[in-house]
Structures are given as structure tokens and as C-alpha cells.
Amino acid sequence: MGTVGVGGDGKNAKTAAVPAGPVLELRMLGAALARPPGGAALTALGAKGMALLAFVALQPGRTATRDVLVDLLWSQGSPDQGRASLRQELRRMKRAMGPLFEAAVETPGGQIALRPGAVITDAEQVDAACAARETVGLSALLDCYGGALLAPLAVAEAPFQDWIAARNSQLEATVTDGLLRLMLLDESAGRLDRAAAAARKLLDIDPLQEDVHASLIRIHVAGGRVPQAQRQADAARAVFIAELGEPPETDLDALIPARRAAAASLAAAAEAPGPAPTGPVPTGPAPSAPAARARPGAAPRPSAARPPATVARAPAPDPRPLVAIVPYGADPAARALAEAAADAAIAQFARIGWMRVQGPAALEAAGIGLSALTRAADYAVTLRAETGPDACAEIVTAARSGDAAAIATRRLAWPEGGEIGRAAGLGRMLAGALASDLMEAETARALALPRTEPAAPPRKGAPPPCSWTRLMRARGLVMQGGPAAAEAARALLEPLARAGDADAAELVVLAFSHLEEGWSGWSPAPREALFRGRELALRALRRAPGDAWAQHALGIAAALMEDPAAARAHQLRALTLAPGFAPALGEMARLLALSGDAEEAVAWAERALATAPGAAEAAQWLLAPALARFAQGQPAAALAACDRALAARPDWAHTRLLRAACLRALGRGAEAEATLAPLSPTLSRMSPESARLVHAFDDPSLTEAILAPFAELTAGA
Numbered sequence: 001m002g003t004v005g006v007g008g009d010g011k012n013a014k015t016a017a018v019p020a021g022p023v024l025e026l027r028m029l030g031a032a033l034a035r036p037p038g039g040a041a042l043t044a045l046g047a048k049g050m051a052l053l054a055f056v057a058l059q060p061g062r063t064a065t066r067d068v069l070v071d072l073l074w075s076q077g078s079p080d081q082g083r084a085s086l087r088q089e090l091r092r093m094k095r096a097m098g099p100l101f102e103a104a105v106e107t108p109g110g111q112i113a114l115r116p117g118a119v120i121t122d123a124e125q126v127d128a129a130c131a132a133r134e135t136v137g138l139s140a141l142l143d144c145y146g147g148a149l150l151a152p153l154a155v156a157e158a159p160f161q162d163w164i165a166a167r168n169s170q171l172e173a174t175v176t177d178g179l180l181r182l183m184l185l186d187e188s189a190g191r192l193d194r195a196a197a198a199a200r201k202l203l204d205i206d207p208l209q210e211d212v213h214a215s216l217i218r219i220h221v222a223g224g225r226v227p228q229a230q231r232q233a234d235a236a237r238a239v240f241i242a243e244l245g246e247p248p249e250t251d252l253d254a255l256i257p258a259r260r261a262a263a264a265s266l267a268a269a270a271e272a273p274g275p276a277p278t279g280p281v282p283t284g285p286a287p288s289a290p291a292a293r294a295r296p297g298a299a300p301r302p303s304a305a306r307p308p309a310t311v312a313r314a315p316a317p318d319p320r321p322l323v324a325i326v327p328y329g330a331d332p333a334a335r336a337l338a339e340a341a342a343d344a345a346i347a348q349f350a351r352i353g354w355m356r357v358q359g360p361a362a363l364e365a366a367g368i369g370l371s372a373l374t375r376a377a378d379y380a381v382t383l384r385a386e387t388g389p390d391a392c393a394e395i396v397t398a399a400r401s402g403d404a405a406a407i408a409t410r411r412l413a414w415p416e417g418g419e420i421g422r423a424a425g426l427g428r429m430l431a432g433a434l435a436s437d438l439m440e441a442e443t444a445r446a447l448a449l450p451r452t453e454p455a456a457p458p459r460k461g462a463p464p465p466c467s468w469t470r471l472m473r474a475r476g477l478v479m480q481g482g483p484a485a486a487e488a489a490r491a492l493l494e495p496l497a498r499a500g501d502a503d504a505a506e507l508v509v510l511a512f513s514h515l516e517e518g519w520s521g522w523s524p525a526p527r528e529a530l531f532r533g534r535e536l537a538l539r540a541l542r543r544a545p546g547d548a549w550a551q552h553a554l555g556i557a558a559a560l561m562e563d564p565a566a567a568r569a570h571q572l573r574a575l576t577l578a579p580g581f582a583p584a585l586g587e588m589a590r591l592l593a594l595s596g597d598a599e600e601a602v603a604w605a606e607r608a609l610a611t612a613p614g615a616a617e618a619a620q621w622l623l624a625p626a627l628a629r630f631a632q633g634q635p636a637a638a639l640a641a642c643d644r645a646l647a648a649r650p651d652w653a654h655t656r657l658l659r660a661a662c663l664r665a666l667g668r669g670a671e672a673e674a675t676l677a678p679l680s681p682t683l684s685r686m687s688p689e690s691a692r693l694v695h696a697f698d699d700p701s702l703t704e705a706i707l708a709p710f711a712e713l714t715a716g717a
Contacts, residue, residue: 030147324377344427436612446472504544619649
């Protein structure tokens with residue numbers, strides 16, 4: 001070992017051995033102690049000594065000036081008094097730490113520093129865990145994050161308290177991001193125990209995270225731990241009432257099959273129908289309460305249709321289509337799995353589909369039989385579970401018009417995990433596929449119809465007009481892209497928004513009309529469009545805090561406004577509200593691609609495409625692997641991925657810009673020019689700023705490579 005000069009106050013330096021490894025461990029998260037690695041705490045170290053070590057350990061380069069430390073910890077006296085107090089504290093630290101002080105701390109001139117490699121902290125372990133992309137690395141958070149920074153430390157200095165508050169805010173945001181990713185990845189992979197541990201750790205940080213309470217309840221139910229799910233729902237309700245004076249907005253009991261069935265039975269009893277009239281089965285919308293499994297002890301649901309219901313119910317004034325999900329199986333085991341998958345699908349679809357969704361149980365409790373349900377519904381979905389080594393499920397959806405034309409037929413493989421967890425995973429996949437297929441069908445139908453609804457809102461006090469066709473038409477116009485389509489979409493919805501009558505779905509579509517303006521390149525002021533889109537998404541979230549689409553829109557706005565941490569946080573929030581929500585999965589893939597994490601980007605994109613291959617956004621998800629390979633310096637692989645995305649949407653300018661950059665990197669300039677040729681009429685009108693925002697790589701040189709055509713256009717002009 002070598003030697004260095006060390007002095008407790010920077011003077012009269014002594015010779016100390018350079019340590020071969022860490023000699024001091026600082027536990028700062030949920031604790032405030034210093035000790036030799038694995039040894040006993042240095043109890044004689046005072047509060048300000050511990051505060052000094054912690055502050056220096058968390059600074060860049062692990063060094064701080066004496067003046068900064070004086071301002072932080074001795075701010076109430078004069079500067080001279082503060083410097084004297086610092087010298088006294090250093091002497092106290094040296095006595096308390098003994099040889100460890102000289103081995104870990106150096107005080108050259110006006111600096112206080114920690115020797116390189118001499119000190120380890122739990123904070124750096126947390127940083128390393130949060131930086132991990134795989135669950136193995138992320139899972140370290142469960143052990144190394146102990147709580148708030150220096151929580152038990154009592155140092156009354158206001159500057160120090162301000163620093164603690166700021167660092168805690170940053171730390172909690174980083175840890176929350178990591179734990180959300182861990183929870184979502186483990187839940188989707190069937191690692192339910194660790195997913196539950198991550199959820200509990202998230203609630204330790206902030207017990208008012210309604211979406212995390214809901215996720216933990218879902219995880220318990222998927223793992224067959226229904227009593228724990230019930231206790232969690234009760235505990236969440238108690239916390240919200242104690243802290244906010246009101247229960248959570250989310251109906252947490254609806255996530256638990258037994259409580260959902262009980263609620264449906266109570267609702268049916270409260271609406272006890274009168275004598276049954278004769279006549280046809282009603283075709284109006286059915287109640288929108290979530291479906292549940294049959295009550296314990298009840299006869300199994302038959303796989304054949306039941307006789308028509310004999311009770312007519314007045315239709316509710318709700319224009320949204322009704323989706324009926326009907327599970328069945330050849331034997332009781334298969335039927336039970338199908339029912340569990342249907343329960344999960346109904347809960348997921350209600351959060352992402354913008355339509356009403358029902359299963360048999362709630363309607364049977366209300367006196368409406370299976371055959372009546374399928375005839376009253378706009379879409380009938382059959383879910384057949386097959387057990388055995390090749391277990392899968394077949395999903396068939398019937399057309400809205402009732403002509404039984406198939407909208408989609410799919411066979412989905414059971415996810416990994418126990419039977420209940422696998423059924424829940426399949427149900428979420430089913431919901432994602434349904435939401436995509438049916439939304440696209442409804443959008444196409446609305447665009448094909450002549451516009452008959454007035455854009456203006458009704459007079460004050462009058463009920464609003466039927467809005468479903470208007471909403472779907474506006475969505476279709478936004479997905480078409482271009483300034484004319486965006487203006488037409490806004491003409492349909494903005495009058496309602498100005499009058500305060502727009503619901504969350506309408507506000508989200510309006511938000512996307514402005515976000516599309518910002519990222520497409522045709523707006524002369526893309527940032528103004530992004531601010532407007534974010535404002536509308538915030539309004540949607542306030543209107544419906546549990547809306548995954550609103551969180552997704554906020555995440556896109558944050559990404560385009562160059563705040564990737566906030567962007568990822570919003571997408572993760574969307575996924576806690578609706579696990580497997582394909583648009584959020586796809587946007588996470590894009591964010592990971594821009595950071596150069598190719599393998600993770602590809603994995604997230606594949607999950608999005610597997611969940612909703614028919615979604616209008618699928619071309620963007622196909623582009624994420626191309627962005628990732630380009631960021632990794634693999635233009636040939638990026639080019640192949642670009643071609644797949646271009647085949648899905650040949651009119652998207654950003655795909656052509658990326659493809660041209662790949663060809664240039666491969667020395668194929670003539671092909672690059674041919675790729676850009678279809679853009680030549682519009683390239684001069686495109687905003688380079690929007691292209692920069694869409695391709696905001698961590699490495700700015702990659703962004704500049706994509707923007708090269710704009711630079712050449714300017715030079716030519």
C-alpha cells in the first residue's frame with residue numbers, strides 16, 4: 001500500500017496508508033449510520049459529522065468545498081464562526097472514527113473529499129439497481145432501498161433540510177421508476193411474489209398511489225391469495241379516508257371476484273323487477289357493472305345458450321357499444337380457467353377500451369340470461385379455454401351489426417405461471433387484442449358514415465347528443481394525420497371541451513390531435529402544439545384519474561418536450577393502471593431505443609405487437625427496433641427494421657428519414673435520395689424541430705444524422 005498526507009484540519013499532514021478496498025460503509029436510506037463494511041456502527045459520530053459524510057458522498061467526485069459545508073451545516077453564525085465550527089467537527093469526527101477517518105477522508109486545502117474506493121454507500125447501490133434493465137438487477141432495490149434519505153438524522157439547519165428534501169424527491173422518483181418496472185415485468189412474467197414485494201415497497205414510499213394499490217390487489221388475486229387482496233383493499237380504503245377524507249376513486253372491491261359477485265347480487269336485489277312483459281328481448285345497453293364469477297355453490301355455467309330472458313330492462317342513456325365476453329369450456333376445469341380469464345379481460349378492457357363490457361355473471365344476477373346478453377350486445381366474444389400440454393384460448397368476436405361477421409379470431413398461448421396467474425395474463429392479452437380490433441372497427445365504421453351530428457354543444461341544461469360516433473370519427477381523423485384531418489377532428493370535439501362537456505376519452509383524442517401536430521413536422525410551432533396537447537391530457541387525467549390513455553398521452557408529451565424521465569414514469573403509470581396496455585408498451589420501446597438499449601427496446605416492442613398487432617400505432621412500434629439498432633451503430637439491422645415499419649405505413653416521414661440515415665451510414669447515398677424522394681414536396685415545409693424532438697437520441701450525433709436532409713435543403717436554398 002502507498003502513503004498519502006492526511007490532516008484533520010488540512011494542516012500538519014500525517015502519512016496514512018491508501019486502502020486496498022472500502023474501509024467505510026454509509027447507510028443513508030432509512031438510516032443514518034457509518035460503520036466498517038459489515039461491522040458495528042460508529043455510535044460516537046455526531047449528527048453533523050454523519051451529515052457531512054453523507055453530503056460529500058453524494059456530490060459529484062465525492063468532494064465539497066469548506067465554504068459549501070459551512071453554508072450547509074453552520075448557516076446561523078458568521079462565516080468565520082462557521083469555519084471554526086467545521087474545524088471542530090472534523091476533530092470530533094477524527095476521534096470518533098479513529099484510523100478510519102484518515103483512511104476514508106482527505107482534507108486538501110479548501111476541500112473535504114472521500115478517498116477514491118474507500119467508501120461504499122447504499123445510495124450508489126440504489127443507483128446501480130435503478131439503472132438495470134433486467135429484473136435481476138432491478139430486484140436489488142427490494143433490499144438496498146431502506147427509505148427516505150437520512151430519515152432519523154436531526155440537523156436543524158434550514159439549508160441542510162432543503163438539500164435533503166430536494167435529494168429525497170429525486171431519489172424517490174428514481175426508485176419509484178425502478179420499482180414500477182420491476183413490478184410490471186415480474187407480474188407479466190408470473191413472478192407474483194416479487195411483484196407483490198415491489199408493490200409494497202412502492203406503497204412504503206407513497207401510500208396514496210391508487211394505481212399501485214390496485215396492482216397489488218390484482219397480483220394477490222392472480223396468485224390465489226384472495227384474503228390478502230381483501231385486506232389490501234380494506235387497508236387502502238382506510239388510508240385514503242384517513243389522509244384525504246374520502247375513499248379511492250377506483251372501485252378496489254371490483255378487482256376481487258367474491259366482492260364483485262356480492263356487489264352484483266346486491267345491485268340486482270335493489271332493482272327487483274316486476275312481472276315480465278311479453279315481447280322481444282330488449283336490445284338496449286346493459287348495466288355497466290363489472291362481471292364476476294358465479295357464487296360459490298352455484299351450478300356451473302352451461303356451455304350452451306340459455307332461454308331468452310323474460311325481463312325487459314329500460315336501456316340506459318349510454319351510446320357506447322356493449323361488448324359481451326362469454327367464457328365456456330368442455331369440462332369444469334377448462335370452464336373455470338375461461339371464467340378467470342374473462343374476469344381479467346373485463347377488468348382490463350374497462351380501463352382501455354372506451355366501450356362498455358360485460359360478462360354473464362352480473363347480468364344473470366340481474367335476471368338477464370346468456371342468450372339475451374349476446375343478442376343485446378353490440379359485440380359478442382366467446383372465450384374457450386383448452387387444458388392440456390398445448391393449452392390455449394380461442395377468441396371470436398361478432399360484428400356490431402349483429403350479422404355474426406367475424407371481426408377477429410385468435411388463438412393465444414397461455415402465459416407462464418400458475419393457473420390463476422396464467423388466466424389473468426391471458427385475459428389481459430385478450431383485452432388488449434379486443435380493444436385494438438374493436439376500436440379500429442368502430443373507427444372505420446364512423447369514418448364511413450356521413451356526418452350528421454352537430455359539432456356545437458347543446459344549449460345549457462340540455463342533454464348532450466350521442467357522442468360515440470363523433471368520438472370515433474375524430475379518432476380516425478387524428479390517426480390519418482395531416483393538418484386538414486386534425487382540424488376536422490378538433491371541429492368535432494373542441495366545442496364540447498370549451499363548454500366543459502368533454503369526457504376523458506374526448507379530451508384524450510383532442511390531446512393527440514395536438515401532439516400529432518407537434519411530432520408530424522407540419523406545424524410551424526411544434527412546441528406550442530405539444531403544450532396544448534399536454535394541457536388537454538392533464539384535463540383528461542383530472543376527469544378520469546384511472547384512465548391509462550391519459551397517462552399515455554402525458555408520457556408522449558413529456559418525451560417530445562425532452563423530459564425522458566417523466567415520459568417513462570407516465571408510461572409506467574399507464575401500465576400499472578392497465579398491465580399489458582399496448583400503446584404504453586410501444587412507447588416504452590421507443591424511449592428505450594433512443595437511449596440505446598436495443599435488447600430491451602426490441603422486447604418491449606414485441607410485447608406491444610403481440611398484444612395488439614392490428615392497432616393503428618403498430619407501425620410506430622415496428623420502428624422502435626430500428627431506432628435501437630441505429631443507436632447501437634448497426635445501420636444494416638436498423639435498415640431491415642425500417643423496411644418492416646415502412647411496409648406498415650409508407651407515408652410516415654420519420655421512418656423515411658431514419659431509413660435514409662441508415663443508407664447513408666452504409667455508403668448507399670443514391671438509395672437514400674430515392675427513399676427521401678416521396679418527401680420532396682413536403683420536406684421543405686416540415687419542421688426540423690419536430691424531427692429533432694421525435695429522434696431525441698442520448699447521442700446528439702445520431703439525431704444530427706437523421707436531420708441531414710434538412711441541413712442540405714437549407715444549404716441548397
